[in-house]
Amino acid sequence: xxxxxxxxxxxxxxxxxxxxxxxxxxxxxxxxxxxxxxxxxxxxxxxxxxxxxxxxxxxxxxxxxxxxxxxxxxxxxxxxxxxxxxxxxxxxxxxxxxxxxxxxxxxxxxxxxxxxxxxxxxxxxxxxxxxxxxxxxxxxxxxxxxxxxxxxxxxxxxxxxxxxxxxxxxxxxxxxxxxxxxxxxxxxxxxxxxxxxxxxxxxxxxxxxxxxxxxxxxxxxxxxxxxxxxxxxxxxxxxxxxxxxxxxxxxxxxxxxxxxxxxxxxxxxxxxxxxxxxxxxxxxxxxxxxxxxxxxxxxxxxxxxxxxxxxxxxxxxxxxxxxxxxxxxxxxxxxxxxxxxxxxxxxxxxxxxxxxxxxxxxxxxxxxxxxxxxxxxxxxxxxxxxxxxxxxxxxxxxxxxxxxxxxxxxxxxxxxxxxxxxxxxxxxxxxxxxxxxxxxxxxxxxxxxxxxxxxxxx
Amino acid sequence: xxxxxxxxxxxxxxxxxxxxxxxxxxxxxxxxxxxxxxxxxxxxxxxxxxxxxxxxxxxxxxxxxxxxxxxxxxxxxxxxxxxxxxxxxxxxxxxxxxxxxxxxxxxxxxxxxxxxxxxxxxxxxxxxxxxxxxxxxxxxxxxxxxxxxxxxxxxxxxxxxxxxxxxxxxxxxxxxxxxxxxxxxxxxxxxxxxxxxxxxxxxxxxxxxxxxxxxxxxxxxxxxxxxxxxxxxxxxxxxxxxxxxxxxxxxxxxxxxxxxxxxxxxxxxxxxxxxxxxxxxxxxxxxxxxxxxxxxxxxxxxxxxxxxxxxxxxxxxxxxxxxxxxxxxxxxxxxxxxxxxxxxxxxxxxxxxxxxxxxxxxxxxxxxxxxxxxxxxxxxxxxxxxxxxxxxxxxxxxxxxxxxxxxxxxxxxxxxxxxxxxxxxxxxxxxxxxxxxxxxxxxxxxxxxxxxxxxxxx
Numbered sequence: 027x028x029x030x031x032x033x034x035x036x037x038x039x040x041x042x043x044x045x046x047x048x049x050x051x052x053x054x055x056x057x058x059x060x061x062x063x064x065x066x067x068x069x070x071x072x073x074x075x076x077x078x079x080x081x082x083x084x085x086x087x088x089x090x091x092x093x094x095x096x097x098x099x100x101x102x103x104x105x106x107x108x109x110x111x112x113x114x115x116x117x118x119x120x121x122x123x124x125x126x127x128x129x130x131x132x133x134x135x136x137x138x139x140x141x142x143x144x145x146x147x148x149x150x151x152x153x154x155x156x157x158x159x160x161x162x163x164x165x166x167x168x169x170x171x172x173x174x175x176x177x178x179x180x181x182x183x184x185x186x187x188x189x190x191x192x193x194x195x196x197x198x199x200x201x202x203x204x205x206x207x208x209x210x211x212x213x214x215x216x217x218x219x220x221x222x223x224x225x226x227x228x229x230x231x232x233x234x235x236x237x238x239x240x241x242x243x244x245x246x247x248x249x250x251x252x253x254x255x256x257x258x259x260x261x262x263x264x265x266x267x268x269x270x271x272x273x274x275x276x277x278x279x280x281x282x283x284x285x286x287x288x289x290x291x292x293x294x295x296x297x298x299x300x301x302x303x304x305x306x307x308x309x310x311x312x313x314x315x316x317x318x319x320x321x322x323x324x325x326x327x328x329x330x331x332x333x334x335x336x337x338x339x340x341x342x343x344x345x346x347x348x349x350x351x352x353x354x355x356x357x358x359x360x361x362x363x364x365x366x367x368x369x370x371x372x373x374x375x376x377x378x379x380x381x382x383x384x385x386x387x388x389x390x391x392x393x394x395x396x397x398x399x400x401x402x403x404x405x406x407x408x409x410x411x412x413x414x415x416x417x418x419x420x421x422x423x424x425x426x427x428x429x430x431x432x433x434x435x436x437x438x439x440x441x442x443x444x445x446x447x448x449x450x451x452x453x454x455x456x457x458x459x460x461x462x463x464x465x466x467x468x469x470x471x472x473x474x475x476x477x478x479x480x481x482x483x484x
Numbered sequence: 485x486x487x488x489x490x491x492x493x494x495x496x497x498x499x500x501x502x503x504x505x506x507x508x509x510x511x512x513x514x515x516x517x518x519x520x521x522x523x524x525x526x527x528x529x530x531x532x533x534x535x536x537x538x539x540x541x542x543x544x545x546x547x548x549x550x551x552x553x554x555x556x557x558x559x560x561x562x563x564x565x566x567x568x569x570x571x572x573x574x575x576x577x578x579x580x581x582x583x584x585x586x587x588x589x590x591x592x593x594x595x596x597x598x599x600x601x602x603x604x605x606x607x608x609x610x611x612x613x614x615x616x617x618x619x620x621x622x623x624x625x626x627x628x629x630x631x632x633x634x635x636x637x638x639x640x641x642x643x644x645x646x647x648x649x650x651x652x653x654x655x656x657x658x659x660x661x662x663x664x665x666x667x668x669x670x671x672x673x674x675x676x677x678x679x680x681x682x683x684x685x686x687x688x689x690x691x692x693x694x695x696x697x698x699x700x701x702x703x704x705x706x707x708x709x710x711x712x713x714x715x716x717x718x719x720x721x722x723x724x725x726x727x728x729x730x731x732x733x734x735x736x737x738x739x740x741x742x743x744x745x746x747x748x749x750x751x752x753x754x755x756x757x758x759x760x761x762x763x764x765x766x767x768x769x770x771x772x773x774x775x776x777x778x779x780x781x782x783x784x785x786x787x788x789x790x791x792x793x794x795x796x797x798x799x800x801x802x803x804x805x806x807x808x809x810x811x812x813x814x815x816x817x818x819x820x821x822x823x824x825x826x827x828x829x830x831x832x833x834x835x836x837x838x839x840x841x842x843x844x845x846x847x848x849x850x851x852x853x854x855x856x857x858x859x860x861x862x863x864x865x866x867x868x869x870x871x872x873x874x875x876x877x878x879x880x881x882x883x884x885x886x887x888x889x890x891x892x893x894x895x896x897x898x899x900x901x902x903x904x905x906x907x908x909x910x911x912x913x914x915x916x917x918x919x920x921x922x923x924x925x926x927x928x929x930x931x932x933x934x935x936x937x938x939x940x941x942x
Contacts (some may be wrong), residue, residue, distance in 0.1 A: 044705060075632065129831075131720070131831060133727065137858065154728075173674065176677075178671050182671060183670075184669065186644075187698060189677070201917070201918075203913075204913065204914070205915045205918075210830075211827040211828060211829055211862060211890070212640065212641075212827065212862060212863070212920065213636050213862075213896050214892035214894070214895070215634050215892070215894045215896060216631065216893050216899060216910035216911055217916070217919050218681065218684070218685055218922060218937070219647070220918060220919070222647070222680045223677065223681050223922075226675065226677050268587070269591065270612075315858070340865065363652070369665045369672055370669060371668045371669055372590050373589060373590075373592065402670050404669060404670060406672045419805065434667070434674045435667075436673045437671035439673070442585065445674075449675055451672060452669065452674035453675050454661065455661075457675070458663065459661045460657060460659075460926060461676045463925035463926065464681075464922055464925055464926075467925040469622055479675060479676070
């Protein structure tokens with residue numbers, strides 16, 4: 027597979043129009059590096075098709091020219107899965123940003139792959155319906171990219187990840203065949219679940235162009251609380267209590283004092299509680315009727331009144347969420363972090379954290395390790411500051427420790443290029459061989475996002 | 485691929501013990517015909533391994549002998565997916581019936597593939613937890629079989645189908661590699677979702693040996709109602725109202741007067757309502773606190789008090805469910821029905837039913853067509869009585885009509901052998917080609933359940 031020959035640009039311009047084939051380095055730069063700044067490479071071209079038929083034609087032209095293709099949504103990924111490694115055509119789905127009407131009988135709607143999560147949320151506002159997945163990257167991340175990576179976020183404990191929201195899919199295969207399962211039929215067992223296989227496949231098996239999404243009833247009454255606890259075991263005990271006593275539980279997030287201090291400094295915020303705590307738990311409950319009593323009941327006896335602040339109005343709730351959501355920005359301001367997104371079985375979370383800091387320091391003595399994440403899912407974001415972008419000794423130490431505790435080396439960010447060579451830590455050789463066989467079956471020419479998700483074979 | 489040579493029986497006895505290799509026709513008969521009586525064939529042997537390692541060794545021996553293997557759970561399928569077509573080895577998972585302790589922190593448990601749904605329900609009784617999928621075949625259907633067919637049932641509108649309950653899987657591939665993803669890590673995006681691909685693959689890609697299942701909090705307060713309405717459009721309007729006004733909605737089932745009369749006669753039951761109705765809707769709400777007021781509020785203004793009966797205690801609730809669950813038995817007592825399980829987009833349900841009876845009569849003038857199903861999912865069970873078991877003109881008419889209305893030709897029963905040659909009605913040629921390529925990639929020798937799910941290639 028080669029980089030783009032000059033004739034390909036002309037052919038692609040014939041498909042999508044010259045205005046949507048970018049070759050000028052100034053214009054392509056934004057498509058070439060991912061959000062971390064750690065991953066990327068020069069694209070030979072950026073193409074912006076306007077629909078599934080154009081995506082199929084672009085793909086056919088690239089297959090014929092033997093030029094690999096990198097599908098890209100909002101380019102908000104953190105593992106280099108949606109950026110070129112060098113010489114590929116970037117196929118941007120950004121123009122496929124349609125948002126259909128809400129089908130109230132089915133509780134579903136149809137969206138283009140390029141619509142952002144934030145646009146969908148505004149589209150649904152006032153409809154009585156909501157989308158089940160939410161995360162801090164909502165204004166950049168596209169729904170197609172979120173499906174391709176099986177995005178998660180803070181509400182997975184309530185509604186599941188993207189996989190659980192995908193009720194139908196339109197996608198273009200490497201063969202240029204367009205598959206469409208967009209009827210919204212809720213039970214569909216006619217053959218293998220190809221849409222399910224494409225969810226989380228990171229653009230290596232096909233290009234998602236549209237989605238039929240399941241909606242959930244909007245829950246207008248929301249309360250948020252921030253509790254300080256002495257350690258992660260106390261945070262887990264609180265989680266257990268919340269799961270039992272608060273059916274309206276919507277999110278349970280975790281951060282530590284070190285991360286909070288970066289946020290406080292960066293955003294010039296007051297300390298959220300009267301005294302500092304080693305560990306903080308952010309809790310949200312959402313329901314049709316005010317869940318305040320339910321939350322208060324669940325907290326009672328576990329957290330003393332002085333150690334928690336509760337917010338019921340939108341402004342105070344947002345203020346509490348800022349302490350959690352600004353972690354990413356506050357850490358990035360300290361340098362280029364190595365971001366390791368892992369998922370532990372809940373019973374292994376505390377033992378994992380007991381060992382983490384020592385193991386990272388062993389691999390990278392200069393490292394600072396800041397951890398936050400989605401406690402309800404056992405999903406930790408381990409941020410390592412200090413090592414150079416190309417030095418991945420600390421990355422490997424974190425992923426190995428995760429595997430030792432029976433966790434997954436990728437929770438919600440995917441594998442991309444960042445973790446491809448460590449896939450074997452979470453998956454056995456037979457399983458990796460089957461993944462590679464599926465890749466060859468669907469993409470025999472190896473045109474779709476090569477070098478991503480699967481370990482290098484050389 | 486041949487039928488079993490005599491040496492294979494000896495080899496398999498060496499793996500699982502002679503007591504677990506059955507060749508006596510009297511003993512194998514129960515494994516050779518499916519529940520409908522329409523599908524099946526002679527097995528060359530029935531093998532009952534006791535764990536994943538034995539399953540892998542059985543599979544290796546069969547691959548070496550080039551004898552195909554049919555994995556079988558409770559043999560309660562309705563499309564011939566779990567019975568031989570002639571000469572295969574039946575690999576029964578029935579001995580893998582372990583039920584692990586409830587992991588209360590994660591809300592999960594580990595089960596063997598051969599444990600029945602009913603055994604799981606009894607195991608969970610009193611634990612505060614429940615399993616999200618339920619259906620009338622609970623005492624026969626195994627959890628492994630339910631995962632292999634992505635079983636649905638009456639509570640899909642609340643909790644999703646089997647796919648949504650599978651948090652981890654152990655399975656044996658055709659290569660005899662055992663894949664294990666049983667940690668219970670809730671977010672896991674390390675590579676392609678092979679467990680998800682195996683869900684609904686009907687034993688054609690691998691053999692499920694154990695599952696990590698997601699549990700839901702038990703909802704102790706349940707009310708059931710049976711309402712009579714004038715037609716299916718009124719039933720759909722009632723569904724819409726229930727979805728809006730009753731967040732505790734747990735099941736919405738549909739049947740017609742003709743099916744009810746068979747049930748009343750067969751089970752010697754009283755008519756459930758003071759006067760007969762053309763269409764009946766069975767509604768269940770379940771919550772932590774008594775959902776009676778919520779249900780009454782949702783029914784008020786849509787259904788008059790004389791047209792509905794409400795049951796809150798277990799005995800009366802079961803009595804109402806009997807009218808729905810005895811449909812299968814009452815119809816079977818009239819002859820061998822052609823059972824066609826389809827899913828329509830909700831907006832197409834009434835137009836589909838408007839045409840159904842005429843279309844079936846066109847194809848099979850002697851036919852009686854009785855329809856019931858899961859209204860909340862648009863999932864209809866179309867039962868055609870009259871045509872001989874081998875005469876499938878009416879089957880094809882029903883499936884073609886389903887496809888014309890944008891529905892799926894298989895909702896929750898799967899494709900098996902019954903619908904394999906009609907897969908093209910719901911899936912395009914490119915999509916079927918990809919399914920076949922995946923099958924070849926995972927099972928190059930074609931040993932796993934040949935002739936099922938995929939259309940015949942000759």
